[in-house]
Amino acid sequence: MKVYLDNSATTKLDSRVFAAMKPYLLDKYANPSSIHLEGQALYLALEKARNEVAEILGAQTRGIIFTASATEANNLIIKGFARANRTSQKNKILVSELEHPAVLEAARELADEGFELDYLKANKRGIIESSELEKKIDDKVLLVSVMAVNNEIGTINDITTLAKITHKFGAYFHSDIVQAIPYLKIEAEKMGLDFFSLSAHKFNGPKGVGLAYIKPGLKIKAQIVGGGQEENHRAGTHNLPGIIGLAEALKIAYKERSSYLKNVRTLRDYLWRSLNKEIKGLKVNGCLKSRVPANLNIMFGSIEGEAILMDLAYKGISVSTGSACSASNLKSSYVLRAIGLEAYNLNSNIRFSLGKYNTKKEIDYTIKALKETVARLRSFSPVKTPAKSKSKTKK
Protein backbone atom coordinates (compact mmCIF):
# COMPACT_ATOMS: atom_id res chain seq x y z
CA MET A 1 0.00 0.00 0.00
CA LYS A 2 1.19 3.51 -0.80
CA VAL A 3 0.43 6.24 1.69
CA TYR A 4 1.45 9.84 1.09
CA LEU A 5 1.63 11.80 4.34
CA ASP A 6 3.91 14.60 3.21
CA ASN A 7 1.33 17.11 2.02
CA SER A 8 3.10 20.02 3.65
CA ALA A 9 5.99 19.40 1.26
CA THR A 10 3.74 19.24 -1.77
CA THR A 11 0.41 17.80 -2.85
CA LYS A 12 -1.03 15.77 -5.67
CA LEU A 13 -2.49 17.79 -8.52
CA ASP A 14 -6.30 17.71 -8.52
CA SER A 15 -7.45 16.21 -11.82
CA ARG A 16 -10.01 18.99 -12.20
CA VAL A 17 -7.19 21.51 -11.96
CA PHE A 18 -5.28 19.61 -14.61
CA ALA A 19 -8.36 19.65 -16.84
CA ALA A 20 -8.60 23.42 -16.47
CA MET A 21 -4.91 23.83 -17.33
CA LYS A 22 -4.77 21.43 -20.26
CA PRO A 23 -6.12 23.74 -23.01
CA TYR A 24 -3.51 26.33 -21.99
CA LEU A 25 -0.74 23.80 -22.41
CA LEU A 26 -1.86 22.42 -25.76
CA ASP A 27 -3.98 24.93 -27.69
CA LYS A 28 -3.96 28.31 -26.01
CA TYR A 29 -0.23 28.72 -25.97
CA ALA A 30 0.18 32.30 -27.16
CA ASN A 31 1.93 34.86 -25.00
CA PRO A 32 -0.61 36.97 -23.09
CA SER A 33 1.69 39.97 -23.54
CA SER A 34 1.43 39.72 -27.37
CA ILE A 35 -0.97 42.12 -29.01
CA HIS A 36 -2.32 39.79 -31.69
CA LEU A 37 -5.77 38.31 -31.20
CA GLU A 38 -4.52 35.01 -29.76
CA GLY A 39 -2.37 36.85 -27.27
CA GLN A 40 -5.05 39.29 -26.23
CA ALA A 41 -7.57 36.51 -25.69
CA LEU A 42 -5.13 34.96 -23.27
CA TYR A 43 -4.47 38.30 -21.63
CA LEU A 44 -8.16 38.30 -20.72
CA ALA A 45 -7.86 34.79 -19.32
CA LEU A 46 -4.86 35.90 -17.24
CA GLU A 47 -6.70 38.89 -15.82
CA LYS A 48 -9.78 36.77 -15.11
CA ALA A 49 -7.61 34.41 -13.05
CA ARG A 50 -6.08 37.36 -11.22
CA ASN A 51 -9.56 38.66 -10.39
CA GLU A 52 -10.75 35.32 -9.11
CA VAL A 53 -7.71 34.86 -6.90
CA ALA A 54 -8.03 38.37 -5.45
CA GLU A 55 -11.69 37.85 -4.71
CA ILE A 56 -11.16 34.56 -2.86
CA LEU A 57 -8.38 36.06 -0.76
CA GLY A 58 -10.12 39.37 -0.09
CA ALA A 59 -7.32 41.28 -1.77
CA GLN A 60 -7.11 44.01 -4.40
CA THR A 61 -6.76 42.57 -7.89
CA ARG A 62 -3.94 44.90 -8.85
CA GLY A 63 -1.88 43.69 -5.92
CA ILE A 64 -1.69 40.08 -7.13
CA ILE A 65 1.72 39.48 -8.72
CA PHE A 66 2.23 36.01 -10.16
CA THR A 67 5.60 34.39 -9.54
CA ALA A 68 7.18 30.97 -10.04
CA SER A 69 7.04 30.03 -6.35
CA ALA A 70 6.32 31.25 -2.85
CA THR A 71 10.07 31.37 -2.32
CA GLU A 72 10.33 33.88 -5.14
CA ALA A 73 7.36 35.81 -3.74
CA ASN A 74 9.00 35.97 -0.29
CA ASN A 75 12.24 37.20 -1.84
CA LEU A 76 10.45 39.82 -3.93
CA ILE A 77 8.44 41.17 -1.01
CA ILE A 78 11.12 41.20 1.66
CA LYS A 79 14.10 42.33 -0.39
CA GLY A 80 12.11 44.36 -2.91
CA PHE A 81 10.17 46.31 -0.31
CA ALA A 82 13.09 46.87 2.03
CA ARG A 83 15.42 47.98 -0.74
CA ALA A 84 12.87 50.39 -2.22
CA ASN A 85 11.86 52.03 1.06
CA ARG A 86 14.93 52.21 3.22
CA THR A 87 15.60 55.50 4.99
CA SER A 88 17.90 56.34 7.85
CA GLN A 89 14.88 56.35 10.19
CA LYS A 90 13.33 53.14 8.83
CA ASN A 91 15.91 50.42 8.42
CA LYS A 92 14.92 47.58 10.67
CA ILE A 93 13.33 44.23 9.76
CA LEU A 94 11.57 41.91 12.19
CA VAL A 95 10.98 38.28 11.22
CA SER A 96 9.78 35.38 13.30
CA GLU A 97 12.35 32.71 14.07
CA LEU A 98 9.95 30.04 12.81
CA GLU A 99 9.87 31.40 9.24
CA HIS A 100 10.61 29.31 6.19
CA PRO A 101 14.21 29.62 4.93
CA ALA A 102 12.90 31.69 2.01
CA VAL A 103 12.08 34.47 4.48
CA LEU A 104 15.02 33.91 6.82
CA GLU A 105 17.60 33.92 4.04
CA ALA A 106 16.10 36.96 2.32
CA ALA A 107 16.17 38.83 5.64
CA ARG A 108 19.76 37.75 6.21
CA GLU A 109 20.73 39.22 2.85
CA LEU A 110 19.23 42.51 3.98
CA ALA A 111 21.24 42.32 7.19
CA ASP A 112 24.37 41.94 5.05
CA GLU A 113 23.35 45.15 3.30
CA GLY A 114 23.25 47.00 6.60
CA PHE A 115 19.64 46.58 7.65
CA GLU A 116 19.06 45.94 11.29
CA LEU A 117 17.54 42.47 11.69
CA ASP A 118 15.82 41.06 14.75
CA TYR A 119 13.88 37.87 15.40
CA LEU A 120 10.53 37.34 17.04
CA LYS A 121 10.73 34.40 19.38
CA ALA A 122 8.10 31.69 19.49
CA ASN A 123 6.62 30.46 22.72
CA LYS A 124 6.92 26.80 23.70
CA ARG A 125 3.65 26.03 22.00
CA GLY A 126 5.10 27.20 18.69
CA ILE A 127 3.25 30.49 18.43
CA ILE A 128 4.46 34.06 17.97
CA GLU A 129 2.62 35.99 20.64
CA SER A 130 1.56 39.59 20.17
CA SER A 131 3.41 40.55 23.36
CA GLU A 132 6.63 39.40 21.72
CA LEU A 133 6.03 41.76 18.78
CA GLU A 134 5.11 44.60 21.13
CA LYS A 135 8.37 44.03 22.96
CA LYS A 136 10.56 44.05 19.84
CA ILE A 137 8.91 46.62 17.57
CA ASP A 138 9.86 50.29 17.46
CA ASP A 139 9.61 53.25 15.08
CA LYS A 140 12.69 52.11 13.18
CA VAL A 141 10.95 48.98 11.94
CA LEU A 142 10.04 49.01 8.27
CA LEU A 143 8.75 45.49 7.77
CA VAL A 144 7.47 42.66 9.96
CA SER A 145 7.17 39.12 8.58
CA VAL A 146 5.31 36.35 10.41
CA MET A 147 3.99 33.19 8.78
CA ALA A 148 0.32 32.36 9.18
CA VAL A 149 0.94 28.64 9.71
CA ASN A 150 4.23 26.94 10.49
CA ASN A 151 5.35 24.33 7.97
CA GLU A 152 6.80 21.87 10.48
CA ILE A 153 4.43 21.90 13.41
CA GLY A 154 1.35 23.47 11.78
CA THR A 155 0.79 26.02 14.53
CA ILE A 156 -1.33 29.05 13.71
CA ASN A 157 -0.35 32.66 14.38
CA ASP A 158 -2.86 35.46 14.90
CA ILE A 159 -1.68 37.50 11.94
CA THR A 160 -4.57 39.99 12.17
CA THR A 161 -3.48 41.12 15.63
CA LEU A 162 0.19 41.11 14.65
CA ALA A 163 -0.59 43.28 11.59
CA LYS A 164 -2.51 45.75 13.76
CA ILE A 165 0.41 46.17 16.16
CA THR A 166 2.80 46.55 13.24
CA HIS A 167 0.75 49.35 11.71
CA LYS A 168 0.73 51.32 14.96
CA PHE A 169 4.45 51.80 14.49
CA GLY A 170 4.17 52.90 10.87
CA ALA A 171 5.61 49.60 9.69
CA TYR A 172 4.28 47.13 7.10
CA PHE A 173 3.20 43.55 7.58
CA HIS A 174 3.97 40.49 5.47
CA SER A 175 2.71 36.98 6.03
CA ASP A 176 3.88 33.82 4.32
CA ILE A 177 0.52 32.04 4.03
CA VAL A 178 1.80 29.05 2.07
CA GLN A 179 0.66 26.51 4.68
CA ALA A 180 -2.60 28.29 5.50
CA ILE A 181 -4.61 27.41 2.37
CA PRO A 182 -7.43 26.43 2.83
CA TYR A 183 -7.15 26.02 6.60
CA LEU A 184 -7.53 29.74 7.32
CA LYS A 185 -9.91 32.10 5.60
CA ILE A 186 -7.78 34.84 4.15
CA GLU A 187 -9.29 38.30 3.86
CA ALA A 188 -6.21 40.35 3.14
CA GLU A 189 -7.81 43.79 3.31
CA LYS A 190 -9.78 43.09 6.47
CA MET A 191 -6.85 41.38 8.15
CA GLY A 192 -4.55 44.27 7.35
CA LEU A 193 -2.07 42.30 5.27
CA ASP A 194 0.17 44.57 3.23
CA PHE A 195 1.91 41.57 1.72
CA PHE A 196 1.46 37.85 1.52
CA SER A 197 2.90 34.98 -0.46
CA LEU A 198 1.68 31.53 -1.44
CA SER A 199 2.24 28.75 -3.94
CA ALA A 200 -0.26 26.56 -5.77
CA HIS A 201 1.30 23.16 -5.22
CA LYS A 202 0.53 23.20 -1.50
CA PHE A 203 -3.21 22.98 -2.18
CA ASN A 204 -3.42 20.49 -5.05
CA GLY A 205 -2.44 23.00 -7.71
CA PRO A 206 0.50 22.75 -10.09
CA LYS A 207 4.14 23.24 -9.14
CA GLY A 208 6.08 26.19 -10.47
CA VAL A 209 3.55 28.92 -9.78
CA GLY A 210 2.95 31.17 -6.80
CA LEU A 211 2.04 34.73 -6.06
CA ALA A 212 3.15 37.77 -4.13
CA TYR A 213 0.52 40.15 -2.87
CA ILE A 214 1.74 43.69 -2.81
CA LYS A 215 -0.91 46.12 -1.65
CA PRO A 216 -1.39 48.64 -4.47
CA GLY A 217 0.42 51.89 -3.81
CA LEU A 218 3.34 50.32 -1.97
CA LYS A 219 6.67 50.84 -3.62
CA ILE A 220 8.69 47.75 -4.45
CA LYS A 221 11.90 47.09 -6.33
CA ALA A 222 11.66 44.24 -8.80
CA GLN A 223 14.13 41.44 -8.09
CA ILE A 224 13.81 39.90 -11.54
CA VAL A 225 14.01 42.49 -14.31
CA GLY A 226 13.38 42.16 -18.01
CA GLY A 227 10.25 42.70 -20.06
CA GLY A 228 8.32 44.54 -17.37
CA GLN A 229 5.50 42.06 -16.87
CA GLU A 230 3.33 42.14 -13.73
CA GLU A 231 3.33 45.96 -13.54
CA ASN A 232 7.11 45.97 -13.61
CA HIS A 233 7.20 43.99 -10.38
CA ARG A 234 8.25 40.67 -11.89
CA ALA A 235 9.58 40.17 -15.39
CA GLY A 236 9.26 36.95 -17.35
CA THR A 237 6.70 35.42 -19.70
CA HIS A 238 3.54 34.50 -17.83
CA ASN A 239 3.17 30.86 -16.89
CA LEU A 240 -0.45 30.95 -17.98
CA PRO A 241 -1.24 27.22 -17.58
CA GLY A 242 0.20 27.46 -14.08
CA ILE A 243 -1.71 30.64 -13.23
CA ILE A 244 -4.96 29.11 -14.50
CA GLY A 245 -4.17 26.06 -12.39
CA LEU A 246 -3.45 28.17 -9.30
CA ALA A 247 -6.78 29.98 -9.63
CA GLU A 248 -8.69 26.75 -10.19
CA ALA A 249 -7.02 24.98 -7.27
CA LEU A 250 -7.74 27.93 -4.98
CA LYS A 251 -11.39 28.01 -6.05
CA ILE A 252 -11.81 24.28 -5.38
CA ALA A 253 -9.90 24.45 -2.08
CA TYR A 254 -12.21 27.09 -0.64
CA LYS A 255 -15.39 25.72 -2.19
CA GLU A 256 -14.78 22.32 -0.59
CA ARG A 257 -13.16 23.72 2.51
CA SER A 258 -15.61 22.79 5.23
CA SER A 259 -15.99 19.13 4.25
CA TYR A 260 -12.23 18.80 3.72
CA LEU A 261 -11.38 20.31 7.11
CA LYS A 262 -13.82 17.97 8.81
CA ASN A 263 -12.40 14.90 7.07
CA VAL A 264 -8.77 15.73 7.59
CA ARG A 265 -9.28 16.57 11.25
CA THR A 266 -11.08 13.27 11.82
CA LEU A 267 -8.21 11.36 10.22
CA ARG A 268 -5.46 13.31 11.97
CA ASP A 269 -7.10 12.99 15.38
CA TYR A 270 -7.66 9.29 14.78
CA LEU A 271 -4.00 8.87 13.81
CA TRP A 272 -2.77 10.59 16.94
CA ARG A 273 -5.20 8.88 19.30
CA SER A 274 -4.30 5.46 17.94
CA LEU A 275 -0.53 6.02 17.91
CA ASN A 276 -0.59 7.42 21.41
CA LYS A 277 -2.52 4.40 22.57
CA GLU A 278 -0.44 1.79 20.77
CA ILE A 279 3.07 3.19 21.11
CA LYS A 280 4.67 4.22 24.37
CA GLY A 281 6.57 7.41 24.97
CA LEU A 282 5.27 9.64 22.17
CA LYS A 283 4.86 13.39 22.41
CA VAL A 284 3.32 15.97 20.08
CA ASN A 285 5.64 18.85 19.23
CA GLY A 286 3.96 22.24 19.51
CA CYS A 287 0.44 23.06 20.51
CA LEU A 288 -2.01 20.45 19.25
CA LYS A 289 -5.03 22.68 19.60
CA SER A 290 -3.88 25.77 17.78
CA ARG A 291 -2.68 24.04 14.65
CA VAL A 292 -4.02 23.18 11.23
CA PRO A 293 -5.94 19.88 11.24
CA ALA A 294 -3.63 18.28 8.67
CA ASN A 295 -0.45 18.39 10.73
CA LEU A 296 0.94 16.02 13.33
CA ASN A 297 4.55 16.34 14.46
CA ILE A 298 5.64 13.62 16.86
CA MET A 299 8.70 13.06 19.02
CA PHE A 300 9.69 9.40 19.42
CA GLY A 301 12.43 9.87 21.96
CA SER A 302 14.67 6.83 21.75
CA ILE A 303 15.03 6.28 17.99
CA GLU A 304 16.33 8.43 15.18
CA GLY A 305 13.97 10.27 12.83
CA GLU A 306 15.58 9.39 9.52
CA ALA A 307 15.64 5.71 10.43
CA ILE A 308 11.91 5.87 11.15
CA LEU A 309 11.35 7.71 7.87
CA MET A 310 13.35 5.18 5.84
CA ASP A 311 11.76 2.19 7.49
CA LEU A 312 8.31 3.59 6.75
CA ALA A 313 9.39 4.46 3.21
CA TYR A 314 10.05 0.79 2.54
CA LYS A 315 6.55 0.04 3.73
CA GLY A 316 5.22 2.50 1.16
CA ILE A 317 4.64 5.39 3.55
CA SER A 318 6.01 8.87 2.81
CA VAL A 319 6.60 11.17 5.77
CA SER A 320 9.31 13.66 6.62
CA THR A 321 11.65 14.60 9.43
CA GLY A 322 11.06 18.25 10.19
CA SER A 323 10.62 19.81 6.78
CA ALA A 324 11.78 18.70 3.36
CA CYS A 325 14.17 21.66 3.34
CA SER A 326 15.97 20.74 6.53
CA ALA A 327 16.32 17.16 5.34
CA SER A 328 18.70 18.21 2.56
CA ASN A 329 21.40 19.56 4.83
CA LEU A 330 20.83 16.98 7.58
CA LYS A 331 20.65 19.70 10.18
CA SER A 332 18.18 19.22 12.94
CA SER A 333 15.09 21.39 12.93
CA TYR A 334 15.54 25.01 14.01
CA VAL A 335 11.77 25.18 14.53
CA LEU A 336 11.81 22.38 17.10
CA ARG A 337 14.87 23.90 18.74
CA ALA A 338 13.08 27.25 18.92
CA ILE A 339 10.10 25.78 20.74
CA GLY A 340 12.38 24.36 23.40
CA LEU A 341 13.10 20.74 22.52
CA GLU A 342 16.16 19.44 24.34
CA ALA A 343 19.16 18.96 22.04
CA TYR A 344 19.06 15.19 22.49
CA ASN A 345 15.48 15.09 21.29
CA LEU A 346 16.01 17.08 18.09
CA ASN A 347 16.84 14.05 15.97
CA SER A 348 13.88 11.96 16.86
CA ASN A 349 10.87 13.57 15.21
CA ILE A 350 8.52 12.87 12.33
CA ARG A 351 6.10 15.19 10.58
CA PHE A 352 2.91 13.63 9.26
CA SER A 353 1.05 16.02 6.98
CA LEU A 354 -2.27 14.79 5.69
CA GLY A 355 -4.11 15.90 2.58
CA LYS A 356 -7.38 15.58 0.82
CA TYR A 357 -6.69 12.21 -0.80
CA ASN A 358 -5.85 10.33 2.40
CA THR A 359 -8.29 7.65 3.54
CA LYS A 360 -9.10 5.88 6.80
CA LYS A 361 -7.68 2.68 5.32
CA GLU A 362 -4.36 4.42 4.71
CA ILE A 363 -4.27 5.75 8.25
CA ASP A 364 -5.00 2.28 9.63
CA TYR A 365 -2.15 0.88 7.57
CA THR A 366 0.15 3.66 8.79
CA ILE A 367 -0.67 2.96 12.44
CA LYS A 368 0.09 -0.73 11.98
CA ALA A 369 3.30 -0.07 10.05
CA LEU A 370 4.54 2.54 12.49
CA LYS A 371 3.96 0.23 15.40
CA GLU A 372 6.23 -2.36 13.75
CA THR A 373 8.82 0.23 12.75
CA VAL A 374 9.08 1.69 16.21
CA ALA A 375 9.24 -1.74 17.85
CA ARG A 376 12.01 -2.84 15.47
CA LEU A 377 14.16 0.25 15.88
CA ARG A 378 13.64 0.42 19.63
CA SER A 379 14.65 -3.23 19.95
CA PHE A 380 18.26 -2.30 19.23
CA SER A 381 18.41 1.26 20.49
CA PRO A 382 20.98 1.94 23.21
CA VAL A 383 18.66 4.64 24.55
CA LYS A 384 15.81 3.78 26.85
CA THR A 385 12.29 4.59 25.71
CA PRO A 386 11.19 7.71 27.54
CA ALA A 387 8.59 6.87 30.12
CA LYS A 388 5.39 8.84 30.08
CA SER A 389 5.41 9.30 33.81
CA LYS A 390 8.72 11.15 33.61
CA SER A 391 7.26 14.37 32.29
CA LYS A 392 4.46 14.14 34.80
CA THR A 393 6.83 13.91 37.73
CA LYS A 394 8.73 16.92 36.41
CA LYS A 395 5.59 19.00 36.57
Place this chain on the structure above:
Amino acid sequence: MALNYTKKTLDNFLKPKNIGKISNPDGYAQVGNMTCGDQLDFFLKVEKGKIKDVKFLSFGCASNIATASILTEKVKGMTVIAAKKYPWQKIVSELGGLPTQKVHCSVMAVQGLKKAIENYEMEEEKKGKKGKKKPVLKKVKAKVKVKKTKTKTKVK
Protein backbone atom coordinates in the same frame (compact mmCIF):
# COMPACT_ATOMS: atom_id res chain seq x y z
CA MET B 1 18.71 16.02 -2.03
CA ALA B 2 20.18 12.85 -3.29
CA LEU B 3 19.80 10.24 -0.62
CA ASN B 4 19.80 7.11 -2.69
CA TYR B 5 21.02 4.19 -0.67
CA THR B 6 22.30 1.12 -2.48
CA LYS B 7 20.40 -2.13 -2.20
CA LYS B 8 23.09 -3.53 0.07
CA THR B 9 22.87 -0.54 2.40
CA LEU B 10 19.12 -0.93 2.57
CA ASP B 11 19.37 -4.65 3.23
CA ASN B 12 21.72 -3.96 6.09
CA PHE B 13 19.37 -1.30 7.44
CA LEU B 14 16.18 -3.32 7.11
CA LYS B 15 17.75 -6.57 8.30
CA PRO B 16 20.82 -5.59 10.27
CA LYS B 17 23.22 -8.33 11.36
CA ASN B 18 24.68 -8.65 14.84
CA ILE B 19 22.30 -6.37 16.65
CA GLY B 20 21.93 -6.59 20.38
CA LYS B 21 24.07 -6.75 23.48
CA ILE B 22 26.66 -9.23 24.73
CA SER B 23 26.53 -9.75 28.46
CA ASN B 24 29.95 -9.67 30.15
CA PRO B 25 31.69 -8.41 27.02
CA ASP B 26 35.47 -8.48 26.77
CA GLY B 27 35.35 -5.04 25.16
CA TYR B 28 32.74 -2.29 25.07
CA ALA B 29 32.59 1.24 23.67
CA GLN B 30 30.10 3.96 22.87
CA VAL B 31 30.59 6.59 20.18
CA GLY B 32 28.48 9.59 19.27
CA ASN B 33 25.41 10.71 21.16
CA MET B 34 21.76 11.55 20.67
CA THR B 35 22.48 15.26 20.32
CA CYS B 36 24.67 14.62 17.28
CA GLY B 37 21.93 12.44 15.91
CA ASP B 38 23.78 9.16 15.96
CA GLN B 39 25.13 6.84 18.59
CA LEU B 40 26.64 3.36 18.41
CA ASP B 41 27.42 0.92 21.21
CA PHE B 42 29.77 -1.98 20.41
CA PHE B 43 30.19 -5.21 22.40
CA LEU B 44 33.05 -7.68 21.86
CA LYS B 45 33.91 -11.24 22.76
CA VAL B 46 37.54 -12.07 22.10
CA GLU B 47 39.17 -15.48 22.07
CA LYS B 48 42.87 -16.11 21.40
CA GLY B 49 43.27 -12.63 20.00
CA LYS B 50 40.43 -13.06 17.55
CA ILE B 51 36.98 -11.49 17.52
CA LYS B 52 34.71 -14.37 18.43
CA ASP B 53 31.56 -12.29 18.55
CA VAL B 54 30.62 -8.65 18.03
CA LYS B 55 27.26 -6.95 18.46
CA PHE B 56 25.99 -3.39 18.37
CA LEU B 57 23.14 -1.10 19.38
CA SER B 58 22.23 1.99 17.40
CA PHE B 59 20.45 5.27 17.78
CA GLY B 60 20.98 6.49 14.27
CA CYS B 61 19.87 6.84 10.70
CA ALA B 62 19.63 4.09 8.10
CA SER B 63 23.29 4.37 7.12
CA ASN B 64 24.42 4.43 10.75
CA ILE B 65 22.71 1.06 11.24
CA ALA B 66 23.86 -0.33 7.89
CA THR B 67 27.52 0.62 8.31
CA ALA B 68 27.71 -0.93 11.78
CA SER B 69 25.97 -4.04 10.47
CA ILE B 70 28.38 -4.59 7.59
CA LEU B 71 31.41 -3.78 9.74
CA THR B 72 30.48 -6.34 12.38
CA GLU B 73 29.95 -8.92 9.61
CA LYS B 74 33.38 -8.25 8.16
CA VAL B 75 35.44 -8.24 11.34
CA LYS B 76 33.96 -11.32 12.96
CA GLY B 77 36.75 -13.91 13.10
CA MET B 78 39.46 -11.35 12.42
CA THR B 79 42.33 -10.77 14.82
CA VAL B 80 41.79 -7.71 16.96
CA ILE B 81 44.95 -6.20 15.44
CA ALA B 82 43.52 -6.46 11.94
CA ALA B 83 40.02 -5.41 12.98
CA LYS B 84 41.39 -2.29 14.63
CA LYS B 85 42.83 -1.21 11.31
CA TYR B 86 39.70 -1.92 9.27
CA PRO B 87 39.40 1.16 7.03
CA TRP B 88 36.11 3.06 6.72
CA GLN B 89 36.67 3.25 2.96
CA LYS B 90 36.19 -0.47 2.83
CA ILE B 91 32.77 -0.19 4.45
CA VAL B 92 31.77 2.34 1.81
CA SER B 93 32.93 0.09 -1.00
CA GLU B 94 31.37 -3.01 0.60
CA LEU B 95 28.03 -1.18 0.62
CA GLY B 96 28.49 -0.10 -2.99
CA GLY B 97 28.90 3.55 -2.01
CA LEU B 98 27.27 5.92 0.46
CA PRO B 99 25.71 9.34 -0.14
CA THR B 100 28.37 12.03 0.50
CA GLN B 101 26.61 13.40 3.57
CA LYS B 102 26.48 9.88 5.03
CA VAL B 103 30.13 8.87 4.65
CA HIS B 104 30.78 10.02 8.24
CA CYS B 105 28.67 7.07 9.41
CA SER B 106 31.29 4.63 8.19
CA VAL B 107 34.01 6.62 9.95
CA MET B 108 32.03 6.53 13.15
CA ALA B 109 31.49 2.79 12.91
CA VAL B 110 35.22 2.02 12.61
CA GLN B 111 35.97 4.47 15.42
CA GLY B 112 33.47 2.71 17.65
CA LEU B 113 34.90 -0.70 16.92
CA LYS B 114 38.42 0.58 17.48
CA LYS B 115 37.40 2.04 20.82
CA ALA B 116 35.80 -1.25 21.86
CA ILE B 117 39.01 -3.13 20.94
CA GLU B 118 41.10 -0.59 22.86
CA ASN B 119 38.81 -1.12 25.82
CA TYR B 120 39.45 -4.87 25.53
CA GLU B 121 43.20 -4.31 25.29
CA MET B 122 43.18 -2.07 28.32
CA GLU B 123 41.34 -4.67 30.33
CA GLU B 124 43.81 -7.31 29.15
CA GLU B 125 46.71 -5.10 30.17
CA LYS B 126 45.28 -4.65 33.64
CA LYS B 127 44.95 -8.40 33.96
CA GLY B 128 48.45 -8.88 32.59
CA LYS B 129 49.95 -6.60 35.22
CA LYS B 130 48.37 -8.64 37.94
CA GLY B 131 50.04 -11.79 36.68
CA LYS B 132 49.07 -14.72 34.54
CA LYS B 133 45.95 -14.23 32.48
CA LYS B 134 43.20 -16.76 32.95
CA PRO B 135 43.74 -18.09 36.46
CA VAL B 136 43.81 -14.53 37.79
CA LEU B 137 40.42 -13.87 36.30
CA LYS B 138 38.99 -16.93 37.99
CA LYS B 139 40.50 -16.02 41.30
CA VAL B 140 39.07 -12.51 41.11
CA LYS B 141 35.66 -13.88 40.41
CA ALA B 142 35.91 -16.31 43.25
CA LYS B 143 36.97 -13.55 45.65
CA VAL B 144 34.01 -11.44 44.67
CA LYS B 145 31.69 -14.32 45.31
CA VAL B 146 33.14 -14.91 48.70
CA LYS B 147 32.76 -11.23 49.56
CA LYS B 148 29.16 -11.25 48.47
CA THR B 149 28.25 -14.20 50.58
CA LYS B 150 30.05 -12.64 53.51
CA THR B 151 28.14 -9.40 53.26
CA LYS B 152 24.92 -11.28 52.87
CA THR B 153 25.48 -13.22 56.01
CA LYS B 154 26.39 -10.03 57.80
CA VAL B 155 23.15 -8.41 56.81
CA LYS B 156 21.23 -11.40 57.89
